[in-house]
Amino acid sequence: MTGPALPSDDLGELQAWHAACRDAPLAVDMTRGLPSAEQIALSHAMLSLPGPAPFDSEDGQDWLNYGGQQGIPQLRALLAPLLLGVPAAQAAVGGNSSLALMHAAIGLAWRTGLPGHAPWAAARQIRFLCPVPGYDRHFAICRDHGITMVPVPIGVDGPDMDQVERQVAQDPLIRGMWCVPRHSNPCGATYSEEVLRRLATMKTAAADFTLFCDNAYAVHDFAPQASAPPGLYDACATAGNPDRALLFGSTSKMTIPGAGIALLGGSARLLDWWLAAQRACTIGPDKVNQVRHLRFFGDAAGVSRHMQQHGHMLQQRFAQVLKVFARRLSALQDVHWSRPSGGYFITLWVPPGCARRVVRLAAEAGVAILPAGTTHCSGTDARDRCLRIAPSRLSPSDAAQAAAIIAGCVLLACAELSSAPGRDASNTLKGVP
Amino acid sequence: MTGPALPSDDLGELQAWHAACRDAPLAVDMTRGLPSAEQIALSHAMLSLPGPAPFDSEDGQDWLNYGGQQGIPQLRALLAPLLLGVPAAQAAVGGNSSLALMHAAIGLAWRTGLPGHAPWAAARQIRFLCPVPGYDRHFAICRDHGITMVPVPIGVDGPDMDQVERQVAQDPLIRGMWCVPRHSNPCGATYSEEVLRRLATMKTAAADFTLFCDNAYAVHDFAPQASAPPGLYDACATAGNPDRALLFGSTSKMTIPGAGIALLGGSARLLDWWLAAQRACTIGPDKVNQVRHLRFFGDAAGVSRHMQQHGHMLQQRFAQVLKVFARRLSALQDVHWSRPSGGYFITLWVPPGCARRVVRLAAEAGVAILPAGTTHCSGTDARDRCLRIAPSRLSPSDAAQAAAIIAGCVLLACAELSSAPGRDASNTLKGVP
Numbered sequence: 001m002t003g004p005a006l007p008s009d010d011l012g013e014l015q016a017w018h019a020a021c022r023d024a025p026l027a028v029d030m031t032r033g034l035p036s037a038e039q040i041a042l043s044h045a046m047l048s049l050p051g052p053a054p055f056d057s058e059d060g061q062d063w064l065n066y067g068g069q070q071g072i073p074q075l076r077a078l079l080a081p082l083l084l085g086v087p088a089a090q091a092a093v094g095g096n097s098s099l100a101l102m103h104a105a106i107g108l109a110w111r112t113g114l115p116g117h118a119p120w121a122a123a124r125q126i127r128f129l130c131p132v133p134g135y136d137r138h139f140a141i142c143r144d145h146g147i148t149m150v151p152v153p154i155g156v157d158g159p160d161m162d163q164v165e166r167q168v169a170q171d172p173l174i175r176g177m178w179c180v181p182r183h184s185n186p187c188g189a190t191y192s193e194e195v196l197r198r199l200a201t202m203k204t205a206a207a208d209f210t211l212f213c214d215n216a217y218a219v220h221d222f223a224p225q226a227s228a229p230p231g232l233y234d235a236c237a238t239a240g241n242p243d244r245a246l247l248f249g250s251t252s253k254m255t256i257p258g259a260g261i262a263l264l265g266g267s268a269r270l271l272d273w274w275l276a277a278q279r280a281c282t283i284g285p286d287k288v289n290q291v292r293h294l295r296f297f298g299d300a301a302g303v304s305r306h307m308q309q310h311g312h313m314l315q316q317r318f319a320q321v322l323k324v325f326a327r328r329l330s331a332l333q334d335v336h337w338s339r340p341s342g343g344y345f346i347t348l349w350v351p352p353g354c355a356r357r358v359v360r361l362a363a364e365a366g367v368a369i370l371p372a373g374t375t376h377c378s379g380t381d382a383r384d385r386c387l388r389i390a391p392s393r394l395s396p397s398d399a400a401q402a403a404a405i406i407a408g409c410v411l412l413a414c415a416e417l418s419s420a421p422g423r424d425a426s427n428t429l430k431g432v433p
Numbered sequence: 434m435t436g437p438a439l440p441s442d443d444l445g446e447l448q449a450w451h452a453a454c455r456d457a458p459l460a461v462d463m464t465r466g467l468p469s470a471e472q473i474a475l476s477h478a479m480l481s482l483p484g485p486a487p488f489d490s491e492d493g494q495d496w497l498n499y500g501g502q503q504g505i506p507q508l509r510a511l512l513a514p515l516l517l518g519v520p521a522a523q524a525a526v527g528g529n530s531s532l533a534l535m536h537a538a539i540g541l542a543w544r545t546g547l548p549g550h551a552p553w554a555a556a557r558q559i560r561f562l563c564p565v566p567g568y569d570r571h572f573a574i575c576r577d578h579g580i581t582m583v584p585v586p587i588g589v590d591g592p593d594m595d596q597v598e599r600q601v602a603q604d605p606l607i608r609g610m611w612c613v614p615r616h617s618n619p620c621g622a623t624y625s626e627e628v629l630r631r632l633a634t635m636k637t638a639a640a641d642f643t644l645f646c647d648n649a650y651a652v653h654d655f656a657p658q659a660s661a662p663p664g665l666y667d668a669c670a671t672a673g674n675p676d677r678a679l680l681f682g683s684t685s686k687m688t689i690p691g692a693g694i695a696l697l698g699g700s701a702r703l704l705d706w707w708l709a710a711q712r713a714c715t716i717g718p719d720k721v722n723q724v725r726h727l728r729f730f731g732d733a734a735g736v737s738r739h740m741q742q743h744g745h746m747l748q749q750r751f752a753q754v755l756k757v758f759a760r761r762l763s764a765l766q767d768v769h770w771s772r773p774s775g776g777y778f779i780t781l782w783v784p785p786g787c788a789r790r791v792v793r794l795a796a797e798a799g800v801a802i803l804p805a806g807t808t809h810c811s812g813t814d815a816r817d818r819c820l821r822i823a824p825s826r827l828s829p830s831d832a833a834q835a836a837a838i839i840a841g842c843v844l845l846a847c848a849e850l851s852s853a854p855g856r857d858a859s860n861t862l863k864g865v866p
Contacts, residue, residue: 032499040497047721048481064473065826066465066690095528097715107540111578121554137713144713145544252716257499259721280570280577282530283685286722288480288692 011415018361018412021405025366028402032370033185033344034393035253039313042306043255043296050291063287069278075261075290082303083218083249084265085230091265092275093285098250098262102212103141105246105264106176108277109210110145115243115273117208120145120175128212129167129177131159133347133375133386135185138178138214142377149377150174154184156338158191161198172205176212181232183217183343186375186388190341193231200235200244211236215249221342222315224308233266242267251293253344254307261285261293311342317391320400321346328407332414337389346389347375348406354413355384361409367402444848451794451845454838458799461835465803466618466777467826468686472746475739476688476729483724496720502711508694508723515736516651516682517698518663524698525708526718531683531695535645536574538679538697539609541710542643543578548676548706550641553578553608561645562600562610564592566780566808566819568618571611571647575810582810583607587617589771591624594631605638609645614665616650616776619808619821623774626664633668633677644669648682654775655748657741666699675700684726686777687740694726744775750824753833754779761840765847770822779822780808781839787846788817794842800835 055063058073070076071093080091094101110126113119120126126147130139131154142149150167153160158181168174179199181191191199199211211232218230236244243266251260264274297303322339325348329335334351350358355372362369370388373380389406391399441447488496491506503509504526513524527534543559546552553559559580563572564587575582583600586593591614601607612632614624624632632644644665651663669677676699684693697707730736755772758781762768767784783791788805795802803821806813822839824832 034498037495037497044485047483047485050480052477052480062470064470064689064692065467066685068691095533096719097717100528100715103714107544111540137716140713144710252499256497256721258501258717259497259719277577280573281536282533283570284530284691286529286692286719288689289719289722 009411009415011412011419014408014412014415017408018365021365021408025364026402026405027366028394028398029368030370030390030394030402031368033390035257035310036313036317036393036395039310039392040256042309046255046259046292046296050288050295055291057287061287063291066283068284068287069275069282071263071285072287072290072294075294076263078294078297078300078303079249079251079261079263080265081229082300083215083230084247084263085215085233086247086265090268090271091263092271092278093290094262094264095285096250096252096258096260096262096289098214098216098248098252099137099141101248101262101264102138102214103144104281105274106141106145106147106212108274109175109208112277114208114210115269123173123175125173126176127171127174129159129164129174130377131178131180131184132377133186133388134178134377135180135214136370136374138212139377139379147176148173151377154187154189156189158184158189158195161195161202165198165202168202168204168206168209170205174204175206175208176210179211179213179232180216181213181230182215183220183340185216185343186345187347188338188340188343188345191232196231196235197239199232200239200241209244211245213245213247215247216253217343218249219303219307220253220310220314220344221307222311222318223341224311237267243269246270254303254310255293255296259289261289314344314392316396317394317399318346320396321389321391321403324400324403324407328404329410332410335410335414344390344392346391348387348389348410349385350387350410351414351417352383352385354410354417355381355387357413357416358387358406358409361412362406365405365409367405369406442844442848444845444852447841447845447848450841451798454798454841458797459835459838460799461827461831462801463803463823463827463835464801466686466823468690468743469746469750469826469828472743472825473689475742479688479692479725479729483721483728488724490720494720496724499716501717501720502708502715504696504718505720505723505727508727509696511727511730511733511736512682512684512694512696513698514662515733516648516663517680517696518648518651518666519680519698523701523704524696525704525711526723527695527697528718529683529685529691529693529695529722531647531649531681531685532570532574534681534695534697535571535647536577537714538707539574539578539580539645541707542608542641545710547641547643548702556606556608558606559608560604560606562592562597562607563810564611564613564617565810566619566821567611567810568613568647569803569807571645572810572812580609581606584810587620587622589622591617591622591628594628598631598635601635601637601639601642603638607637608639608641609643612644612646612665613649614646614663615648616653616773618649618776619778620780621771621773621776621778624665629664629668630672632665633672633674642677644678646678646680648680649686650776651682652736652740653686653743653747653777654740655744655751656774657744670700676702679703687736687743688726688729692722694722747777747825749829750827750832751779753829754822754824754836757833757836757840761837762843765843768843768847777823777825779824781820781822781843782818783820783843784847784850785816785818787843787850788814788820790846790849791820791839791842794845795839798838798842800838802839
């Protein structure tokens with residue numbers, strides 16, 4: 001990939017630079033948080049696993065025949081504490097997709113109600129709190145069930161808990177809330193202990209209020225530090241609200257995406273509710289894939305070693321993007337970005353009214369970014385500020401080049417805004433190097 | 434396994450025989466249609482597949498990353514015509530379970546309606562025709578959605594089409610019907626061309642009436658004859674009702690149960706409806722398992738060779754049971770049984786009022802049979818006649834021994850009935866050898 005060198009802050013020069021980019025566009029897709037081929041190669045050994053060696057499941061299930069609705073105990077013992085923060089007995093293995101488990105759990109609450117509660121189908125409206133910016137696929141699950149989404153802002157420590165507490169205490173129609181407690185998609189927030197405690201203890205007007213906790217990035221730190229185990233379930237149990245959280249995770253970003261293992265966990269009561277419902281849906285999940293994962297990881301130390309390699313590769317890519325942003329965008333008013341310690345995304349905030357323009361300019365230069373507004377549960381970012389940048393799949397040098405294009409498009413959008421007649425001049429470029 | 438030799442038709446002798454069986458019970462589970470370990474060993478090579486060789490999906494999808502909602506084209510091209518009777522473009526791959534696809538398709542009709550029609554949730558009642566005896570897991574899906582089940586009898590050529598046509602023409606609440614067109618579970622019926630034609634052409638009071646067609650045994654013949662391709666979709670398309678059938682199948686009883694590939698198919702319109710809905714549920718099915726299956730089978734001839742080996746193993750077991758039944762039960766009034774040419778079940782009809790008694794007697798002798806009534810959508814077999822016998826998992830000699838126990842229990846139940854004061858004497862034993 002090549003691209004013209006980025007000029008100064010002069011509108012005319014930026015326009016000329018962009019025209020040159022358009023004439024020789026890159027072909028870079030940064031819309032989704034996909035692992036790179038290099039990351040996936042870390043798991044190529046799985047393609048010949050589990051191999052022919054016999055395997056004894058601790059529950060006596062024949063791993064090569066039907067059955068085993070909850071999943072193989074040894075795999076649950078390995079992954080449930082790491083990914084969900086619950087013991088093996090309080091987790092169930094699903095198919096390959098934690099999203100599918102979230103969709104199914106909400107569908108089940110809709111059809112039958114949470115244990116001891118009325119079906120959501122019987123309510124005149126169901127509302128979910130959605131930290132924004134958030135994950136578009138969570139919003140799609142809500143839309144699919146006709147759930148009204150209520151945005152709450154999220155900062156570096158997690159959602160704005162004053163707002164969350166006030167709303168759930170007042171509004172009995174709020175029955176759920178999305179949470180990504182570690183390396184949130186897309187802002188990178190990791191919820192503080194205090195946020196977890198407040199989520200677990202807060203008074204809720206709805207007796208069946210449930211935290212839908214997507215632990216997609218539980219072991220996805222960049223640096224080889226020991227991840228804190230996911231703490232939301234423990235906080236809920238300590239607060240006397242063990243049924244408040246349903247927890248989801250998968251190995252999609254640990255082994256081969258799409259060929260992984262998804263898990264659901266929660267209190268014993270919620271797990272019984274889930275497993276009882278599964279009997280009408282399936283004879284059981286793929287146990288061969290469970291043994292494949294077990295043999296590949298070995299033990300918790302094996303998971304840790306494996307995830308350190310992932311983290312190192314991701315960090316290389318993120319570092320390139322952050323370096324470009326720091327060099328090109330630091331001097332801009334109203335422009336800032338997240339500096340995540342894990343996960344798959346950088347959030348870039350641009351001056352009000354610029355985000356859609358940046359997406360369009362970048363697309364013209366051959367860099368696809370998720371459409372602005374997609375990170376907002378309404379589908380629209382009212383201030384048009386928020387961009388989700390996903391560098392994971394690119395090589396480090398491609399990530400740097402794509403970041404340079406994005407930065408140039410931000411500069412151009414800002415310059416256009418400053419020069420527009422009658423527009424607020426507060427977004428002027430100041431001393432861009 | 435050992436068991437006392439079966440005595441004559443004398444009640445006292447039969448009771449003594451059964452007491453001896455109770456003292457040294459077998460430990461045989463014939464409740465479910467599980468493949469035997471010998472069958473599963475035919476697919477052990479899959480445990481080291483797909484292997485590290487590169488794979489190019491015809492749709493350009495990276496098989497080792499996310500995506501590919503419809504499934505790999507080459508796998509669809511291999512399996513969709515064989516298992517569903519539709520071209521590759523009209524099939525979508527799911528997870529490991531065709532039951533899960535059936536449950537999800539009915540859930541989707543409930544939530545959004547079939548294409549161009551109102552959601553079933555908005556109807557005051559939804560009814561399904563259920564050929565009886567039928568598959569208990571189909572009935573469980575209906576119960577899970579509050580669908581009222583209407584039984585229709587099924588014979589060797591398929592459901593009683595006079596009844597089916599009359600009911601669907603009159604009753605607009607009947608929106609669906611379960612079908613297992615080949616080697617029906619449990620009666621072994623294979624629908625005739627005439628039945629398929631009548632299902633495809635019949636007038637229905639409900640505009641969105643849909644045949645939920647479970648092609649679980651599409652390529653599961655015992656003898657190495659060429660299976661007729663599944664013909665229901667073609668019949669519907671020919672009749673101008675291409676949207677009438679949703680078709681389901683899986684490789685569960687072809688490769689490793691629980692670690693297989695499930696497929697859904699139908700008209701292009703139904704497929705679009707299905708795929709559009711999947712976007713909110715999952716990023717895509719397990720493509721590695723699709724390539725694993727593709728490399729294992731190779732081509733349609735590979736599927737055929739593989740299924741002939743399955744068929745041979747199943748036939749050995751079924752032949753043992755049928756031989757015992759013929760020898761022990763032929764002379765009994767009101768006792769008859771199916772003689773399937775494929776699939777996983779034999780249905781045994783015993784004199785009215787005897788089925789539950791036989792299940793209990795067999796259980797005491799260590800042979801577990803599916804509880805009587807489970808094959809009926811109401812959960813109760815009003816005449817208490819129908820038993821589902823599943824010999825597949827046993828060795829041929831164990832199958833023979835279990836069949837001898839069942840036959841003895843039928844003889845005993847009949848003798849008890851004959852000797853009971855005030856009971857109809859028409860069920861008397863006649864000249865049992």
